[in-house]
Amino acid sequence: MKTSGLSELEAVLAVARHRSFRAAANELSVSTSALSHAVAALEARIGVRLFNRTTRSVSLSEAGAQFVSSVAPALSTIQAAIEQAGSFRDTPSGTLRINTSLGAANQVMPLFIAFLNRYPEMKIDLVTEGRLIDIVVEGFDAGIRLMDVVPQDMIAVPFGDRQRFAVVGSPAYFARHKPPRTPSDLNAHQCIRSRMPSGSIYQWEFERHGETLRIDGNGPMTLNDAGLMLAAARAGVGLTYLAEWHVNADLEAGTLVRVLEDWTPALDGLCLYYPGRRHVPAGLRALIDMIRDYADENSKREAAKRKRRAPPARVTRR
Incomplete structure (x- = not known):
């Protein structure tokens, strides 16, 4: 779980997103019992039950739904402020949660390895699945997909070759x-x-x-x-x-x-995409800059290949 002093609130929002203590614990990298204790401690302190629990399901109570709708924007603002303050560090640190497909992950893995080598204080939590999800609702910092399936309200950073x-x-x-x-x-x-x-x-x-x-x-x-x-x-x-x-x-x-x-003509290739919010965490900004550098280098390589394949100019003699 994040060590920002807001762990109980983060626990509640994670459980609310997943409707599952186990899934929320996996997201926050804590044990299910630790997460349950954090939520129970907050419920005891404010004196209301935030979740209705059965052996098969977890759902927000009426008080929990109102609590989450009020707390989520405020917590997002606080976390953005913490991240923005951290951006003044010389070296980015923290964890980036990224959602993508398995095929795309295989393509971008060399880039992620280079990123971690360049920024040793960064961590990448990569989740692969075929379905296209709402990365904001599911708690991801960014996603990587083919350009033509990226939601229009996201900021997209293209990289890699066009795909066929x-x-x-x-x-x-x-x-x-x-x-x-x-x-x-x-x-x-x-x-x-x-x-x-x-x-x-x-x-x-x-x-x-x-x-x-x-x-x-x-x-x-x-x-x-x-x-x-x-x-x-x-x-x-x-x-x-x-x-x-x-x-x-x-x-x-x-x-x-x-x-x-x-x-089968070439189609737009992969891109990294993220929500268009006012502040981009330093780690994500560093990854975006690295992707843009990679894309520029790739464009230069492709241009050089086309130049080598082009037939020599004909000289007309008079």
């Missing part, structure tokens, strides 16, 4: 099936379908020369994990549609073959 998706299958599969030439040909193929965190089935998206298509392919398997989809595709079960970062190693090794590449 790929349709891939195993050599054994293509030994039995003719490779598709257009997305419509997928109707005659076995497709490994992807279930989204919301429960809906993801439709494969394609675009070329201004024409856009969404394909809901048929196939023998529906999965909700990229690793399982890769395993099924390698085994020849069917075709799968995944981000390039998932399949690049297999494409290089020859265990998977890519098709319909001209139908």
